Amino acid sequence: MFSSQAGGTGEEDKSATFTGWAAVPGGNGLLQKWSYHPRPLAAEEVEIEISHCGVCGSDIHFTTEGWGPITRPAIPGHEIVGLVVKRGEDATHQIGDRVGVGCLVACCRGPSVCDWCRKGDDQFCEKKTVTFNSPYKDGRGGISEGGFADRIRVYSDYAFKIPKEISSPDAASFFCAGITTYTPLKRYKAGPNTRLAVIGIGGLGHIALQWAAAMGCREIVAISGRDNKKEEAFKLGATKFINTSDKEQIKEAARSIDLCLCTNASRNNNWEEYLSMMAPLSQLVLLALPEEPITFVGSHLVSQDVAIVGSHLGSKGDIVEMLEFAAKHGVRPWIEKRPFEDCNEACNDVHAGKPRYRIVLEMKPSTSTSTSS
Template sequence: MGSAQDYKFEGWMGYDKSAADGKLVWTEFDPKVWEETDVDIKVSHCGICGSDLHVLRSGWGPTKYPVCVGHEIIGTVLRIGSEAASANPSLKVGSRVGVGAQSDSCRNRIPDKKCKECEIGQENYCQHGFVGTYNGTYANGSPSAGGYATHVRCPAHFVVPIPDSIPSELAAPMLCAGVTMYSPMKRNGCGPGKTVGVVGLGGLGHFGVIWAKAMGADRVVVLSRKRSKAADALAVGADAYIATEEDEDWVGANRNSLDIIISTISSNKHLGDYMSLIKARGVMIQVGLPDAGVFEIPTGPLVRGIKFEGGLVGSPGELVEMLALAAEKNVKPWVNVRPMKEANQAIVDMHEGKARYRYVLAN
């Protein structure tokens, strides 16, 4: 199971901010230094995430170039460390698996630093050793490298099985975009008896509609600037659509009508108006993150008991739970499959908003 590799790790590397303009370079790279808790995966598919573009252009702080991005990874297991099976008994050579936006945490391995989050299965909120699947650093000092590549190596704990009924190209975007929406919606009681608003219909937003319907919400409303995406919103499953720059008095007509709003946009515009649509003691969930990382939150709606919160990807347990729901409800995100060799053009097209609603690279 832990035999030495006979394959090379090759991928699209970004060497500076210009990489986000479609200037990735295909090259061989050194993977994480092998540990017996690790797994090697042959990548078949990798979704393109907005996070990839942020990191390539150093949007969320200085990027550790060179970097191989991609954290919506599907592939087959090639190599399993001697200690990996105890960390993840479901793993077998040849099995189809996925890796999301996180590939390690402290897992309570740091002396004198007990991590409650890792202990209770919320590794995505680990305070001592969160490692992103790319642009991170493992405890052994190795940089993490993502899925715009032929192969990925990471700790077995963060590798999840993919249900047989979900095609790889549909499973890939669930591993970041999907769980980023699923986790806070589930945590805040999305389900029967609830009305849900989704701000922005894109890679994240269309998942918001999909999950709200899969969880059994009574009513789902999409809010976007123009009416151009109204037909898509209804086709994805929304019950209603609001065009905030075209519909007259959309605030007054919909005040106090929603239990939950989840916003995918990276802007403060209309934030107070959105919050006025929420019922007393409802919740505003913000998952869109601007490069500056700053939001101005209006205090008026908060005095009505409205909670404002966010979310950070999902734990391995949440990924498994979400994939089970997707299999049960036959969830089908909207994806466009692109050859891995077209990664540069695909990220440019993604930046220009051409994806409907998620690009997935295929080896």
Template sequence: MEQHCGKGFVGTYNGLYREHNYWSMGGYADYTRVAAHFAVKIPERVKSADAAPMMCGGITVYAPLKNNDAGPGKKVGIVGLGGLGHFGVLFAKALGCEKVVAISRRRNKAKDAETLGADDFIATNEDEKWEKKHSRSLDLIISTVSSPDMPLSGYLRLLRTNGTFIQVGAPEGDLPPIAAFALIAKGCKVGGSQIGSPKDIEEMLQFAAAKAIKPWIQQRPMREANQGVVDFEEGKARYRYVLVNEDKEQSQL
């Protein structure tokens, strides 16, 4: 459970190695050096471009799905259909969940959700009385959204008895208040999850290889990195940009 280390979290990008006063360089570096324990083999059946977004976005949703027993007989909701959320739908479906529901503000991604494997779609800004219509229908909800402006009370209403709501997106502001009775009445649990351990990542990659899971990615040359950030913020990515270091590729030919 290294990702929850009480001594501090050192990310692969912009993370401080305190003992050496050194900052990790992240995805723009040509090479990285880590302790062998943190090096995970990528299966041959998983292309590097597909594995890249799994190392952060993929494991962020895979870990809470597995840790909360997502699988046959379970009905799972994924809030937000973006870089994280589309992984959530892919993994939940591959895990054999009885029903996978994509939850978003609008219906503009409903077709994408269906193609990814979602069995149903809820548009919270467009579907009338969605909380009532889908009340007590889900065992587990994974929320990937990064805005604190969310209908949290409505999400909790979707949970069945002993249901669980897990937040993995990281809003800068506080989450909306929760009425105690929303938890007490159904015995619901609210929690969070942060990426995953090297063991979790290795398991996820093996699972992706076995189930032939392919994320929706768009490869872009490293020289477009700045524009890629702008386009990503504007919601143009479907659903992850993967930067390709063309200079490095040429030198290896």
């Protein structure tokens, strides 16, 4: 049964306890069962009973302390799908709405809206709160906890209704892998005149190939260090495959790529080879976050007017547009479902690069009222 109670500061709300799987100091990447008391539900917030949460490479960077030491128990997870079970009086969603939450859960609020939020680029807001282990800056205190849990509370404008055409397990991966790859293709106007390449055919790359195909790109090149995903890359929409271990293939691809998405954070990336394949006036977009510095000489950039740029998530408007585009064009992640209790094994498999192509944690039906549609 869904609760229709509005958020507030009553005794029931004060005693609320959410349970998830947290990374802990000195835990060596092993997640442990952990409970916490959420902030009281604000007027603009919703409480979501989580049915699914994707496992992203960013979660692994965090839990293994690749991005720095863990100083407190913290629940990762930022590809979240579930049902609204409580709402504040000013929330935009209703009880029972099926929604998804991505990498952000709050931005600046009130009358002093920043220029970035005013322009619709809230992902650059200086007062944003990322989905886990991030202090809220709205004056109410607290630190965000993520989606490897039974419930979460977020501002309702960061909970996005999911089109009925997309199932809950499929929807999860769109809230990080999907929006991360969709946004740069939109920004750089990928389409019939674009020779696009995707480096790394994994959780992000396999969705990027599908976006490119749906956008009608002139050529879609899958780039990998091995041939083990070659056939699958063509099924996902690639029209050409380059194995970077074959130096002749790299030479043949010189100056042939207009837009390239790098989804691979491997320390073995050969940036000189990637740059040699870029056409004049092209962009190589970094989507992955390497733990080590990137080094290259500048000759390719200067002689061909090539730009190396980053792309950070997408705005709230981009997410809404992406979900509608995916529903219309049949773009779907290739996923493997695992029970939430197996989150450590799932994280280990993602760390080892085993998934084909995304692992989604699924709450048992007996502990969640959410269903796929």
